Amino acid sequence: MGWEVVIGLEIHAQLTTKSKIFSGSSIAYGAEPNTQASLVDLAMPGMLPVLNKEAVRKAIKFGLGINAEINTTNVFERKNYFYPDLPQGYQISQNDLPIVGKGHLDIENEKGEIKRIGVTRAHLEQDAGKSLHEDFHGSTGIDLNRAGTPLLEIVSEPDIRSAKEAVAYAKKIHSLVQYLEICDGNMQEGSFRMDANVSIRQPGEPFGTRAEIKNVNSFRFLERAINFEVERQIDVIEMGGEVVQETRLYDADKDETRSMRSKEEANDYRYFPDPDLLPVVIEQGFIDAVRETLPELPDQRRARYIDELGMKEYDAGVITASKELADFFEALLEYSGNEAKLAANWVMGDFSAQLNREETELADSPVTAQMLGQIIKRQADDTISGKGAKDVFFAMWNGEGDDVDALIESKGLKQVTDTGAIEAFVDEVLAANPEQVEQFKGGNEKLMGYFVGQVMKVSKGAANPGMVNQLIKKKLS
Amino acid sequence: MSVTQDDVVKIAHLARLAIDETEMQGYADKLTQVMDMVEQMNAVDVEGVEMMSHPLNMSQRLREDEVTESNHRDDYQAVSPSVENGLFLVPKVIE
Numbered sequence: 001m002g003w004e005v006v007i008g009l010e011i012h013a014q015l016t017t018k019s020k021i022f023s024g025s026s027i028a029y030g031a032e033p034n035t036q037a038s039l040v041d042l043a044m045p046g047m048l049p050v051l052n053k054e055a056v057r058k059a060i061k062f063g064l065g066i067n068a069e070i071n072t073t074n075v076f077e078r079k080n081y082f083y084p085d086l087p088q089g090y091q092i093s094q095n096d097l098p099i100v101g102k103g104h105l106d107i108e109n110e111k112g113e114i115k116r117i118g119v120t121r122a123h124l125e126q127d128a129g130k131s132l133h134e135d136f137h138g139s140t141g142i143d144l145n146r147a148g149t150p151l152l153e154i155v156s157e158p159d160i161r162s163a164k165e166a167v168a169y170a171k172k173i174h175s176l177v178q179y180l181e182i183c184d185g186n187m188q189e190g191s192f193r194m195d196a197n198v199s200i201r202q203p204g205e206p207f208g209t210r211a212e213i214k215n216v217n218s219f220r221f222l223e224r225a226i227n228f229e230v231e232r233q234i235d236v237i238e239m240g241g242e243v244v245q246e247t248r249l250y251d252a253d254k255d256e257t258r259s260m261r262s263k264e265e266a267n268d269y270r271y272f273p274d275p276d277l278l279p280v281v282i283e284q285g286f287i288d289a290v291r292e293t294l295p296e297l298p299d300q301r302r303a304r305y306i307d308e309l310g311m312k313e314y315d316a317g318v319i320t321a322s323k324e325l326a327d328f329f330e331a332l333l334e335y336s337g338n339e340a341k342l343a344a345n346w347v348m349g350d351f352s353a354q355l356n357r358e359e360t361e362l363a364d365s366p367v368t369a370q371m372l373g374q375i376i377k378r379q380a381d382d383t384i385s386g387k388g389a390k391d392v393f394f395a396m397w398n399g400e401g402d403d404v405d406a407l408i409e410s411k412g413l414k415q416v417t418d419t420g421a422i423e424a425f426v427d428e429v430l431a432a433n434p435e436q437v438e439q440f441k442g443g444n445e446k447l448m449g450y451f452v453g454q455v456m457k458v459s460k461g462a463a464n465p466g467m468v469n470q471l472i473k474k475k476l477s
Numbered sequence: 478m479s480v481t482q483d484d485v486v487k488i489a490h491l492a493r494l495a496i497d498e499t500e501m502q503g504y505a506d507k508l509t510q511v512m513d514m515v516e517q518m519n520a521v522d523v524e525g526v527e528m529m530s531h532p533l534n535m536s537q538r539l540r541e542d543e544v545t546e547s548n549h550r551d552d553y554q555a556v557s558p559s560v561e562n563g564l565f566l567v568p569k570v571i572e
Contacts, residue, residue, distance in 0.1 A: 017542045024545030033563035034554070038546040042553060054542030075530040076537075082493055084567040097530075131570055141564030268491060273530035281536035 003200040005230050006207055007160035010195040011173055013152045013183040014127065015058045021126050021150035022049030022092065029189050037129075037144035043087035048276055051076075055150040056280065058182040059099045059124050060290045062152055065180050065297060066119050068103025070287055076124075076277040079269045084142050085129035093153075095271045098123035099280070100152075105176070106299065107168040108317070117169050118157030127151050146190075152182070158197065158207065163226035167219050170194055171321065174219075175298050179323045187217045194222055198229045199243070208233070209243040213250050213257055225250035229257050301326060309340040318348055324362050328369050335373020339380045346372060350390060354397060367396045374404035382464055388413035416462045419471070422455075425463055426471045429454040440476055448472065478516060480508040 020027055023040035040047045063070045075097040078090040100122035109115045129147035131140050154173060160166045174192055177183035185192050194217070199210035213229055216222045228250075233243050248257040296304070298320045305316035320326045325347060332343040351372065355362060372393065379389040392407050401407050408414055416422055429451060430437055440447045448469070455468045482501045485508065489496045496504060550563060559566040 019540075019542050019544045019546075024540070024543060026544045026546070032550075034550045034565065035548040035563070036546075037550070037553070039553070050540040051537055052542050053539035056539060080491070084565075084570055132564065133570070136561060136564070136566055138569055139559065139561075139566040140568070140570045141561065142567055143564055270491065275531065278531050278533060278535050278537040280539075 002203070003230075003234055004203045005161055005163075005226075006158050006199045006201060006210075007162075007166050007226060008158040008197040008210075009154075009156045009160065009166060009170060010197070011154040011156075011170065012127075012193045012195075013062075013154065013173075013177050013185075014191040015055050015150040015152055015182055016184055017052055017054045017058070017150055019052060020148035021052050021055045021124065023148055025145075025148065027146075027149045029186075029191075031145055033141075033143040034145060037147060041087075041144055041148045043089075049092060049274075051277065051280065052150060055124055056099065056282070057286075057290055058150075058180075059122065059152050060282070060287055061180050061182055061294065062122055062154070062177065063100035063103060064287075064291055064294055065176055066100075066103035066105050066122075068119060068122070069101035070282065071097055071099055071101055072282045072284070072287075073097065074099040074123075074280050074282075076274045076280070077271045078274045079125075079271055081269060083128065083131075084140065085131045085144070085147065087129070087144065087147065091125060091128065092274055092277070093125035093271075094123035097279075099282075105169065105172055107165065107172050109168060110162065110164045115159075115165065117159045117165075120155045120157050122152050122154045125151050125153055152177075158199075163223040163230070166196060166226055167223050170222060171219060172298075175321050175323065179295055179297055181295070190217065193217055196222065196226055196229075198226055198233070200230060200233050200237070208237075209245050211243065211245065211257070212247045214247055214260070216250055221250055221252050224252075224255055225257055228255060232257065298323075298326075305340075311340065311344060315344050315348060319344065328362060331369030332373045332376060335370050336376035336380065339376050342376045342380055343373075346376060350393065354393075358397075366399065367393060371396050371402055371404065378404055378408060382415060382417055382466075384408055384413050385415055385461070385465060387461065388415065412462070414462065415464045416459060417464045417467060419467065422459070422463050422467050422471055425455045425459045426451075426468065426475060428458055430472075430475060437476065478509070478512040480505050480512060484508070 014027075017027060019025060020041065023038045025036045025038045025041055028036070040049060060070055074094060076092050077095045079093045079095070080090040082089055098121045100119075102121065103119040104116050105119060106114050106116050127146050127149040129142055129144035131142060133140055156169065160169055174185050177192070178185045183191055187193075193215055196213045196216065197210045198213060199208040201208040211229060211233070213225050216225055229248065236243055247260045249260050250257050302313075302316045302320040305311040305320060306313055309316075319329050329343055329347050332347065333340060336343055351367075354360075355365060375384075375389050375392050375396075378384050378392075379386060384392065388408070391411060391413055392404055395407050395411065396402060396404075401410075433451075433454070436447050436450060440451075451472045452465060452468050455463055455472070456465065482505050485496065485501055485504045488508075554560045554563075554565070557565055
């Protein structure tokens with residue numbers, strides 16, 4: 001019997017505002033502990049939260065990006081629980097009336113099919129501080145710099161049916177929030193965190209009991225955590241047991257999920273409207289103004305690459321998945337004179353490979369879009385061969401210069417495209433290999449490669465291989 | 478609806494309130510009265526009345542996104558019973 005896997009994801013995206021959701025403290029990452037925690041963030045008595053307009057704007061932008069309803073009246077509520085990194089004793093969140101209602105997003109699943117995943121809602125809330133459990137003589141250290149950072153919690157419908165689909169959905173949201181410039185997507189710094197609700201059932205049966213895997217911060221771990229959890233639940237049920245509803249943590253070192261049984265009654269949050277905050281009323285004009293600022297989104301960009309640049313679907317998908325990569329690609333088009341095919345090959349091939357090899361972020365690449373664009377331009381106009389282009393690229397990467405033409409000159413990479421000169425190389429090779437010429441004429445066409453190789457050798461790699469090919473064919477026909 | 482002593486224990490625990498054994502029945506009785514009043518209100522016909530989340534018929538004012546707070550950590554931590562390296566120290570919390 002085959003089990004069906006049912007997954008819903010909750011994604012917390014920190015919004016890239018300057019200040020906190022309810023106070024004027026900075027949210028910049030990495031400051032000294034508690035230097036960005038104001039009286040409001042510390043929940044001192046008598047402090048009143050005041051909502052950040054930009055957080056509202058960014059939440060609306062997300063809603064428009066997933067074709068969702070925007071709730072023009074939405075309400076902040078208190079979600080009550082005790083934890084030292086939550087000084088208020090409650091998290092200000094949204095429950096009954098979130099700012100973003102039902103929307104959707106299309107993903108490509110592992111069978112290559114387009115699948116629509118529903119987004120139930122997205123709501124604004126405040127992040128908690130951080131608890132540091134190590135090294136304080138038996139105490140826990142609390143840093144409240146993060147407390148009050150604006151979060152958008154994006155809740156999917158339980159439409160996801162495999163770990164791979166979950167990753168495709170999470171990556172799509174990750175790409176989208178960066179395109180929309182509402183979240184920096186930095187997973188190491190915790191700007192983008194994922195919880196997965198996982199259950200299994202026999203197809204056609206009602207949903208099974210779910211376990212919630214908390215705080216996964218990489219796509220790889222998300223896939224592994226879900227796969228582990230599915231196997232665990234299958235084992236439990238097939239051994240005659242029952243899955244219990246609980247929160248589990250994924251331990252990447254052991255590649256397993258573990259029950260987090262510490263918070264008894266953890267789910268009794270006793271939500272009620274926060275009396276410190278009035279209902280948020282959004283004017284249609286505000287929504288329209290946000291709509292004006294929507295950029296070209298990944299799906300639109302991908303369609304444009306396919307339709308207008310004639311790119312393959314797969315290539316267009318890979319490049320547009322990352323806004324940064326797609327922006328780089330478009331800069332290459334500008335500097336190379338619209339050499340889309342060569343630019344795509346570089347971006348997906350040698351350039352990405354080199355970034356990976358050197359563990360370098362795109363933004364830190366020593367070869368800029370302008371430099372690589374110039375290389376591509378010279379490759380396209382046959383000044384240099386593909387191999388020559390790589391030589392220039394690596395020379396630039398290693399800091400040997402930033403002028404493409406000067407490097408081509410100094411490294412002697414200029415291709416010989418003068419027919420007379422190449423003809424002389426070809427004649428020399430054919431004259432030196434009479435036996436092979438006879439065999440070729442006798443039908444052994446595989447020798448073509450041998451001739452080309454010899455000509456390239458004689459020309460010290462400078463001859464244009466396409467022209468060499470043509471000339472040999474012409475001479476031997 | 479009557480609130481039992483068990484309910485009071487549970488509510489007190491959720492709110493981290495220490496309630497003396499001798500006060501339990503008193504709280505249970507008073508909370509029962511509150512619930513009775515809620516029951517009474519439930520009987521009112523509110524058909525067609527829009528729900529309010531706040532007694533004031535106003536909407537939330539929004540703040541411009543500007544950093545207006547500066548670092549006053551030393552002042553704020555002066556009232557804290559235990560701090561170290563800029564962190565507030567609290568009894569060990571185990572995840």
